[in-house]
Amino acid sequence: MNVVPINTTRASHSVSVRDLTLSFGSLTVLGNLNLDIHDGEFLVLLGSSGCGKSTLLNCIAGLLEPTEGQIFIKDKNVTWEEPKDRGIGMVFQSYALYPQMTVEGNLSFGLKVAGMAKEEIAKRIARAAEILQIEPLLQRKPAALSGGQRQRVAIGRALVRDVDVFLFDEPLSNLDAKLRSELRVEIKRLHQQLKNTMIYVTHDQIEALTLADRIAIMKSGVIQQLADPITIYNRPNNLFVAGFIGSPSMNFLRGELVEEGGRTVFRTNNVSFSLEGYETSEPLIAGRKVVLGVRPEHIKVDGDLAGEEAHEAVVDIEEPMGADNLIWLKLAGHTISVRVGGARRYAIGAQVRLGFDMTMASLFDAGTEERI
Numbered sequence: 001m002n003v004v005p006i007n008t009t010r011a012s013h014s015v016s017v018r019d020l021t022l023s024f025g026s027l028t029v030l031g032n033l034n035l036d037i038h039d040g041e042f043l044v045l046l047g048s049s050g051c052g053k054s055t056l057l058n059c060i061a062g063l064l065e066p067t068e069g070q071i072f073i074k075d076k077n078v079t080w081e082e083p084k085d086r087g088i089g090m091v092f093q094s095y096a097l098y099p100q101m102t103v104e105g106n107l108s109f110g111l112k113v114a115g116m117a118k119e120e121i122a123k124r125i126a127r128a129a130e131i132l133q134i135e136p137l138l139q140r141k142p143a144a145l146s147g148g149q150r151q152r153v154a155i156g157r158a159l160v161r162d163v164d165v166f167l168f169d170e171p172l173s174n175l176d177a178k179l180r181s182e183l184r185v186e187i188k189r190l191h192q193q194l195k196n197t198m199i200y201v202t203h204d205q206i207e208a209l210t211l212a213d214r215i216a217i218m219k220s221g222v223i224q225q226l227a228d229p230i231t232i233y234n235r236p237n238n239l240f241v242a243g244f245i246g247s248p249s250m251n252f253l254r255g256e257l258v259e260e261g262g263r264t265v266f267r268t269n270n271v272s273f274s275l276e277g278y279e280t281s282e283p284l285i286a287g288r289k290v291v292l293g294v295r296p297e298h299i300k301v302d303g304d305l306a307g308e309e310a311h312e313a314v315v316d317i318e319e320p321m322g323a324d325n326l327i328w329l330k331l332a333g334h335t336i337s338v339r340v341g342g343a344r345r346y347a348i349g350a351q352v353r354l355g356f357d358m359t360m361a362s363l364f365d366a367g368t369e370e371r372i
């Protein structure tokens, strides 16, 4: 008889959240939430303000005690462990540096308190300073640092602790746009270099799409979809995810599935759209009220069309954005946006022909709002 050791049947999880419920009095912020984060994974918790992402991160960090459920880090049940005993390092939106200490003092403080040997502390600070390129700043105090430099020091403080898991709570949201994109690239490089598990909270979809191995997109304390960024972008689970990700937003057309010439087509305001190329494992049954979602870059205009079905539309307004030109058009009683190359310009009122790339479209049930 073959005996399979229990732990070989389980995937390697760095962090596991099991049936987590967190309530503040009568307000349940997280209800029965489950999430497994792989070893070395960069997981982004994404959602709008108040959806519970910081609450989830704080439960993992040990800053909030779950009402129910358990949390495992590296297969150890840490539900009742102190934050300092969880093998985590946390980086917050506010840098929380000690103003009276130098950068070096800030980096070494926690290690000194933990009683670490001087040589080991020096070694760790040198390594962190090199990785984060803050060597020239070590003797400065936080007041003499820019926001980006302060946040690097805050990351350094987590780095010197040599933790298994990094937790980031909107670390870039206090920085201006340019710094934010620079530090975003650095955090990505840091992850590629260290290969630690990182859990990163943000409401910024660009941060989520660019940094994440997987995104957990949340609404009202519930994970709506957990998948890699391309899947989230191209095959959103439901209307909420489809509308949250993408800028400008996906175009949504409300209508109905109808039978026409032996095929099921999408019909809205008396205009029919072929669904040829749309992939689904469900049968498309006539009579169902649906929402058709198409991203602005998945609509072909005039010369891009290659003999597929096309519809007349009228240019309403255009927004040139340099590399791209976003045109807003009236089509079948809807206003939709289409992304074309920056060099292509359209006169207001011009008539164009549009074709939807149904292989990239999304169809949702109008009632449940779930993907078909």
Ligand SMILES: Nc1ncnc2c1ncn2[C@@H]1O[C@H](COP(=O)(O)OP(=O)(O)OP(=O)(O)O)[C@@H](O)[C@H]1O
Residues within 6 Å of the ligand: 024, 027, 029, 047, 048, 049, 050, 051, 052, 053, 054, 055, 056, 203
């Ligand atoms: N200590 C608390 N007492 C009562 N309610 C709280 C407490 N902390 C958070 N909440 C509530 O829990 C919900 C989730 O808050 P949380 O901070 O997790 O949201 P978030 O998604 O991180 O949003 P943000 O991006 O604004 O921080 C909110 O409705 C918030 O008002």
